[in-house]
Amino acid sequence: MRIAVAYKWAPNPQDALVGSDGSVDWRHAKAGVSEYDPVAIALGRSLADASGAELVGLSVGGPDVASPMAKKSALARGLDRAVVVADASLQGLGATETALLLAALVEKIGDVDVVLTGDSSIDEGSRMVPTVLAGALGWPALTDVRSVSGTAGDLSVERNHRGGSQVLRLTGPAVLAAAVDAVVPGVPGVRDILAAGKKPVEEVALTALVRRELGSSVERVRIAGPEVRDRKRRMIEGSDAAVAAHEIVAALRADGVI
Amino acid sequence: MSATYILVAGDARIGNLVATAVGTSITAVVVGDRGVAEAVAASGVEKVVWLGDPGATPLEAFAGQVAALTAAARPDLVLAPSRPADLVLAGAVAARLSAPVYTMASAVRVADGAVEIDRSVFGGIARETLRIHGPVVVIGDGGEVGTDGGAPIEEVTGAPATTISVIETLPPEHAPVDLSKARRIVSTGRGLKDQGDLSITARLGEALDAELACSRPLAEGVGWFRRDRYVGVTGQKVTPDLYVAVGISGQLQHVVGARGARVIVVINSDEKCPYFGEADYCVVGDLYELVPALTAALTEAN
Ligand SMILES: Cc1cc2nc3c(=O)[nH]c(=O)nc-3n(C[C@H](O)[C@H](O)[C@H](O)COP(=O)(O)OP(=O)(O)OC[C@H]3O[C@@H](n4cnc5c(N)ncnc54)[C@H](O)[C@@H]3O)c2cc1C
Ligand SMILES: Nc1ncnc2c1ncn2[C@@H]1O[C@H](COP(=O)(O)O)[C@@H](O)[C@H]1O
Numbered sequence: 430m431r432i433a434v435a436y437k438w439a440p441n442p443q444d445a446l447v448g449s450d451g452s453v454d455w456r457h458a459k460a461g462v463s464e465y466d467p468v469a470i471a472l473g474r475s476l477a478d479a480s481g482a483e484l485v486g487l488s489v490g491g492p493d494v495a496s497p498m499a500k501k502s503a504l505a506r507g508l509d510r511a512v513v514v515a516d517a518s519l520q521g522l523g524a525t526e527t528a529l530l531l532a533a534l535v536e537k538i539g540d541v542d543v544v545l546t547g548d549s550s551i552d553e554g555s556r557m558v559p560t561v562l563a564g565a566l567g568w569p570a571l572t573d574v575r576s577v578s579g580t581a582g583d584l585s586v587e588r589n590h591r592g593g594s595q596v597l598r599l600t601g602p603a604v605l606a607a608a609v610d611a612v613v614p615g616v617p618g619v620r621d622i623l624a625a626g627k628k629p630v631e632e633v634a635l636t637a638l639v640r641r642e643l644g645s646s647v648e649r650v651r652i653a654g655p656e657v658r659d660r661k662r663r664m665i666e667g668s669d670a671a672v673a674a675h676e677i678v679a680a681l682r683a684d685g686v687i
Numbered sequence: 688m689s690a691t692y693i694l695v696a697g698d699a700r701i702g703n704l705v706a707t708a709v710g711t712s713i714t715a716v717v718v719g720d721r722g723v724a725e726a727v728a729a730s731g732v733e734k735v736v737w738l739g740d741p742g743a744t745p746l747e748a749f750a751g752q753v754a755a756l757t758a759a760a761r762p763d764l765v766l767a768p769s770r771p772a773d774l775v776l777a778g779a780v781a782a783r784l785s786a787p788v789y790t791m792a793s794a795v796r797v798a799d800g801a802v803e804i805d806r807s808v809f810g811g812i813a814r815e816t817l818r819i820h821g822p823v824v825v826i827g828d829g830g831e832v833g834t835d836g837g838a839p840i841e842e843v844t845g846a847p848a849t850t851i852s853v854i855e856t857l858p859p860e861h862a863p864v865d866l867s868k869a870r871r872i873v874s875t876g877r878g879l880k881d882q883g884d885l886s887i888t889a890r891l892g893e894a895l896d897a898e899l900a901c902s903r904p905l906a907e908g909v910g911w912f913r914r915d916r917y918v919g920v921t922g923q924k925v926t927p928d929l930y931v932a933v934g935i936s937g938q939l940q941h942v943v944g945a946r947g948a949r950v951i952v953v954i955n956s957d958e959k960c961p962y963f964g965e966a967d968y969c970v971v972g973d974l975y976e977l978v979p980a981l982t983a984a985l986t987e988a989n
Contacts, residue, residue, distance in 0.1 A: 442809035442810050442812045442939060443938055443939045443961070445809065445812055447812045447813050451813040451814060451815070452813075453808075453809065453812060453813055523787050523788070523789075524781075524787075524788050525781050525782070525785065525786060525787050525788050525824075526787075528778070528781075528782065529782070529785065532782075548921075549921060551810075552809050552810070553809070554790075554809075554810050554920060554921070554940070555788070555789075555790045555791075555826075556774060556790070556921075557774065557777070557778055557781070557788050557790065557826070559778070560750075560774050560775045560777065560778020560779070560781075561778040561779075561781045561782045561788065562778070562782075563750070563775070563778060563779065563782075564750065564751075564754060564778045564779035564780070564781065564782025564783060565782040567751065569747055569748055569750065569775075569848050569850065569851045570747060570750070570775045570778060570779075571745075571747060571775075571851075572771050572774065572775065573771055585854070589914070590856065590857075591858075591859060592858075592859030592860075592861070592863055592914075592915065593856065593857045593858045593859040593860070594856075594857045595745075595853060595855065595856045595857070596853070596854040596855040596856075597745060597851060597852065597853055597854060598851070598852050598854050599850060599851050600849075600850045600851075601848075601850030601851075602850075603850075603851070608907070609903075609907045609908075610907040610908055610910070641785055642785065643785055643786075643787060643821075644784055644785035644786055644821050644822060645785075645786055645787055645819050645820060645821025645822055645823055646819070646820045646821060647787055647817055647818075647819050648817065648818045648819075648820075649815055649816070649817055649818075650803070650816045650817065650818050651815060651816040652813060652814070652815045652816075653813065653814045653815070654813055654814070655807065655811055655812055655813055655814060656807075656814060656946075657946060657965060658946065660951065660965055660966055660967050661966075661967040661968070662963065662964070662966060662967070662969060663967065663968055663969065664958075664963075664969050664971065665968055665969065665970045665971070666971060666972070667954070667970050667971050667972020667973070667976070667977050668972060670972065670973075670976040670977050670979075670980035670981075671980050671983075671984070673970055673972065673977060673980065673981075674977065674980035674981040674983065674984035675984050677952060677968060677970060677981055677984070678981070678984045678985060678988055680968055681929065681950065681952070681968075682988075684949075684950050684967075686871070686928040686929040686949060686950045687871075687895065687929065687985070
């Protein structure tokens with residue numbers, strides 16, 4: 430059995446600088462394995478260990494996806510190997526194009542029984558990559574997955590479902606998006622990081638993939654900064670809690686919200 | 688006239704999407720029981736294509752059929768509510784049409800053979816307007832059940848994917864909470880050290896007659912709150928008169944969920960916490976002292 434985990438190498442938008450014209454400067458935002466993807470890797474690791482499967486990481490994006498730093502960070506979290514597509518033209522790709530590329534990658538490496546993904550990516554956060562990927566592969570998708578067990582062709586999946594939960598059986602391949610708190614992934618130690626340096630990473634050239642193009646043309650007609658209200662931003666010193674509390678109460682009274 | 692397809696998985700609350708597509712010819716593709724198809728038919732769409740009673744089959748198993756019949760109709764615009772099973776249908780449709788898909792759209796306009804959408808990008812750090820020629824899938828807030836007319840229901844049957852079956856379903860333990868209509872909210876973050884300390888913010892909530900909410904890690908992480916009580920880009924969007932954020936740092940993904948609040952009070956011991964940049968009252972100090980003091984001051988004032 431072969432398990433694939435799609436992970437994204439992405440910066441946190443919190444650290445980007447946004448101009449008043451809406452231009453986004455990412456230079457100060459350091460990329461990392463996207464916040465929730467370590468959960469998918471950890472779920473995949475347990476399933477692989479229990480079933481004797483191989484765990485392959487898949488990632489597509491700009492050139493830094495193939496940087497030593499990106500490879501090590503991902504592999505140190507427990508992948509057996511990684512297959513990446515890194516190309517300047519793939520920087521900032523939308524969900525559909527990303528998913529179509531990942532589907533081409535899954536087809537290229539072959540024999541994949543299940544693809545695990547994170548819940549949502551830290552920068553785009555659309556939650557659509559796993560579902561479009563499943564559509565492109567013609568596989569079912571399940572999201573908010575809490576646990577997976579079993580072997581290829583007979584998997585048991587538990588997921589959050591309408592405020593409760595549900596246990597499902599899968600007898601074919603599927604794409605499973607992990608719930609953000611499915612497991613608490615461990616922080617890689619020095620040994621994991623050293624071991625990661627020795628694990629194989631394959632770089633697949635964009636031209637080596639049978640790639641489906643987007644069926645629509647997209648033109649950006651306007652960008653702008655976020656729509657945020659002007660806030661008062663009044664500082665209230667809280668070292669004397671009682672004084673601060675009375676100041677807050679008076680202010681909220683004046684604002685008519687209490 | 689442009690053609691819009693609205694995808695529905697088991698929940699008829701699509702009022703907002705119908706309003707978005709007004710002026711186009713709207714077909715709803717419904718997966719779910721007959722009651723859902725009937726409610727959708729009475730919500731302002733022109734036609735309902737219903738995939739028949741799903742029985743015990745999970746709704747996601749119908750994604751392939753939904754994609755096939757939607758793609759065959761070559762709609763200009765495909766809309767789906769932002770709910771888990773609907774996203775699976777939308778993903779299958781986007782894949783089949785090789786159509787771009789956008790979330791977090793605040794407005795959608797269909798004009799001159801193109802679709803224009805306004806959306807916030809990267810979790811809310813900026814906004815953009817896109818013009819798309821060719822099919823596009825847009826995910827939006829479903830809103831409430833619409834009430835308008837009675838569209839015909841066409842039943843199509845076909846075999847869903849049979850590789851996926853439900854073994855067991857456990858219902859929710861509580862009725863869902865809707866924070867979107869709350870007038871006042873006290874929201875707790877990771878600044879709280881211990882579950883037992885929740886009584887501190889709960890008392891403030893009582894004094895303010897407020898609903899209780901939290902940041903995501905407190906719901907999906909330590910599990911001190913139920914999942915439907917966290918605010919943010921993935922959580923609930925709230926628009927209260929008053930939002931009091933206690934021990935919440937103000938990461939973008941949280942902040943965007945409460946940007947609609949009229950007045951925001953942030954209590955945080957770190958004077959550099961990002962939330963102070965988007966607050967009306969930035970209270971610098973220890974929540975363990977400030978929250979009980981505020982509760983007392985409110986009780987006294989009442
Ligand atoms: C794709 C994606 C989607 C996400 N969606 C959401 C979402 O919808 N909602 C959401 O909330 N998060 C979401 N997150 C998570 C988000 O990025 C943050 O991790 C989270 O909001 C942080 O929660 P917090 O502020 O409670 O914790 P922290 O960031 O740890 O902040 C704790 C704060 O408490 C303060 N503090 C500590 N002790 C005290 C004290 N004694 N008195 C006063 N203050 C104190 C600290 O100074 C600090 O500012 C998402 C993340 C991703 C990647
Ligand atoms: N460029 C990418 N490469 C690999 N996996 C990705 C990529 N983008 C998104 N994913 C996966 O899809 C999940 C959801 O991402 P998103 O749809 O962007 O919110 C992420 O948690 C990843 O597991």
